[in-house]
Amino acid sequence: MDQKKQFILDYLTGKYTKKELCQAYGIGRPTGDLLLKKYEQGGFTNLGDQRKTPHTNPYQTDPEVEAAILELRKQYPRWGARKLRVLLLEDWQADCVPSAQTIHKLLRRAGLVERKRRRHRFRPQQPVFDPEKSNEIWSIDYKGKFRLGNQRYCYPLTICDSYSRYIFLAKAQYQETIANVQQGLRQAFAEYGMPEQLHSDNGAPFASIQSPQRYGTLAYWLMDHDIEMVYSDPGQPGQNGRHERMHEELKADCARPPSYDLRWQQRRLNNFVRTYNEVRPHESLEMQKPAHVHEPSPRRWTGKVEDYDYPAHFKVRRLTSRGTIRWGSSEYLKVSESAAYRWIGLEDRGGHVYDVYYRRFYLGSFCANDVAVPGKYHILQW
Numbered sequence: 199m200d201q202k203k204q205f206i207l208d209y210l211t212g213k214y215t216k217k218e219l220c221q222a223y224g225i226g227r228p229t230g231d232l233l234l235k236k237y238e239q240g241g242f243t244n245l246g247d248q249r250k251t252p253h254t255n256p257y258q259t260d261p262e263v264e265a266a267i268l269e270l271r272k273q274y275p276r277w278g279a280r281k282l283r284v285l286l287l288e289d290w291q292a293d294c295v296p297s298a299q300t301i302h303k304l305l306r307r308a309g310l311v312e313r314k315r316r317r318h319r320f321r322p323q324q325p326v327f328d329p330e331k332s333n334e335i336w337s338i339d340y341k342g343k344f345r346l347g348n349q350r351y352c353y354p355l356t357i358c359d360s361y362s363r364y365i366f367l368a369k370a371q372y373q374e375t376i377a378n379v380q381q382g383l384r385q386a387f388a389e390y391g392m393p394e395q396l397h398s399d400n401g402a403p404f405a406s407i408q409s410p411q412r413y414g415t416l417a418y419w420l421m422d423h424d425i426e427m428v429y430s431d432p433g434q435p436g437q438n439g440r441h442e443r444m445h446e447e448l449k450a451d452c453a454r455p456p457s458y459d460l461r462w463q464q465r466r467l468n469n470f471v472r473t474y475n476e477v478r479p480h481e482s483l484e485m486q487k488p489a490h491v492h493e494p495s496p497r498r499w500t501g502k503v504e505d506y507d508y509p510a511h512f513k514v515r516r517l518t519s520r521g522t523i524r525w526g527s528s529e530y531l532k533v534s535e536s537a538a539y540r541w542i543g544l545e546d547r548g549g550h551v552y553d554v555y556y557r558r559f560y561l562g563s564f565c566a567n568d569v570a571v572p573g574k575y576h577i578l579q580w
Contacts, residue, residue: 204244204414205230206237240561243405259296259304266290267301272308272440276450277478278307278389284479316375325430327360327397333495335360335428336393336440338383338404342373347458354448354467355382359398360440362492363480368467370460376416378404383420385413395426397438403428409534410554410562418537421559422503447474506557512543513552531564 205223208214215224220230236244263286270282279301288293298302305311329335341354352372356368366386371378383396398404404427406414417427430437451470459461479485508514515523521535523542531553532540542553550566 199245200234203242203540205233205240206242206245206314209234226258259300260294263290263294263296264304267304268308268310271305271308274478275310276474278302280481280485281479285477327430329361331496332359332361332364332491332493333391335395335397336366336386337396337397337438338379338442339438339445340401344449344453344456346460346463348455350459352456352460354452354463356441356445356448357382357386358441358444359393359488361494362488363440363444364488364492365444365474365484367473368471370464370467372460374403375396375415379403379416380419384499388497392423392425392497392499393495394497395428396420397428397430397441399430399438406534406536410537411560412537413534413559413561414486415536418534418540418556421557422500424504424557426559438549444474457569497535503562506541508541508543508555512545512555514541514543516541525566 201223203217205225208219210215212365214231216227216234223230223233233245261521263404265284266289267282270275270285276281279298283295283298283301302311337360338355338357341356341568343351343353346352348371353371355367355369355371355378356365358365366389366573367382369378369382369385400407400412402414404414404416405412406417412429413421413427418426418474426441435442448467452466452514457466475489476487479487483491517523517533517540519532519538521538522530523533524563525531542561545553545555547553547563551563551565552566554561
C-alpha cells in the first residue's frame with residue numbers, strides 16, 4: 199500500500215511519465231493505469247484490495263421471506279428450521295421458500311441458534327412401545343413438579359396418544375393422587391374415547407411395585423373398563439421417550455418462568471396444547487401435525503362397569519378386604535389389596551398349578567401344594 203501511494207505521489211509531481219514510473223516500480227502499464235483510475239474515483243482509500251464477490255446473487259433469499267423466517271423464530275423460539283419451513287409453505291410459494299439448511303444458516307447468522315454440546319445417547323436394552331395406529335396406546339405421566347409464584351408446587355398431568363403424539367390433556371394440579379388421575383382420565387375418555395392400553399412409568403400413583411404385574415388401584419379401575427395398563431421396564435424411561443420429549447417442550451414453554459397460581463398456569467398449558475396439536479409440525483409424522491393424524495377412538499366412554507363372565511372351567515373366587523382368597527380350611531392366598539372385593543378367575547393348568555386372571559387380564563400363577571400350609575399367607579407369584 200505504501201508503494202501504491204508513493205507511485206501516485208510521484209506521478210502527481212509531473213516530473214515523470216507513466217512509462218518511466220512503471221519501469222521504476224516494476225509494474226506493467228495496465229496496472230499503472232488501474233492505480234491512477236482508482237485514485238481518481240476514490241482517493242487513496244480506494245487503492246486497497248476490493249471484494250471479488252458479485253454485487254448481486256440470483257439465489258439470495260428474498261428479504262421479505264427472510265424477515266418472515268426471523269419473525270416465526272421469535273414467535274416459536276424452540277422450533278427448528280424444518281418445522282419453520284412447513285409454516286412458511288402455508289403462506290409462500292414453494293419456489294420462494296429456501297431449504298431447511300438455508301433457513302438454519304439464516305437463523306444462526308441472526309444469532310437465534312445456540313450451538314449445543316453433543317451428548318452420547320444410550321439405547322435402551324428393551325424394545326420401545328411402538329403403536330401402529332391411533333388409540334392403540336395412550337401414555338400418561340406427571341411432569342416433574344415446579345414451584346409457582348404463590349410458593350405452592352404444581353404437578354402437570356399429561357395424557358397423549360403414542361402414535362399421533364396428540365395431547366389429550368395437560369392439567370395443572372396441586373397433588374399427585376389417584377383421584378386426580380382418574381378425574382383427568384374421565385375427562386379425556388369422555389371427549390376422545392378410550393384406548394386399548396395406557397402406558398406409564400413405575401412411579402406412584404400409576405403402579406404398585408409390590409402387586410402382581412405392578413397393577414395398583416388405578417390399573418384395576420382401568421381393567422374394570424377393559425383398558426390394559428402397561429409399564430416401562432424399571433430404569434428404562436426411554437421406552438416412553440415420546441412422552442418425555444413432549445415434557446421437555448412443555449417445561450420450556452410453560453415453566454420458565456412459572457405463573458403465579460394454578461389458574462394462570464392452566465391457561466399457559468392450554469395454549470401449549472393447542473400449539474402442539476394444531477400448529478407445530480412433527481418430524482416423526484413426516485412434518486404433519488398431530489391434529490391431522492389423530493383419529494377418534496371407536497371405543498366410547500360410558501362410565502359403567504359391565505359384568506364379566508369367566509369361562510365355565512374357571513374357578514371364580516371373591517377377594518377379601520385384604521386382597522386374599524380362602525384356600526382350603528385355614529390357608530390364604532395373597533393377591534393384591536388394590537383388587538379388594540373383586541371377583542377373580544382361577545384356571546387349572548394341571549399339576550396343582552393355577553393361573554389367576556382378573557377379567558381377561560393375567561395376574562400370575564401359584565401352586566396349590568405351596569398354599570396348603572396352615573396359618574400362613576402365600577403371595578401370588580408373577
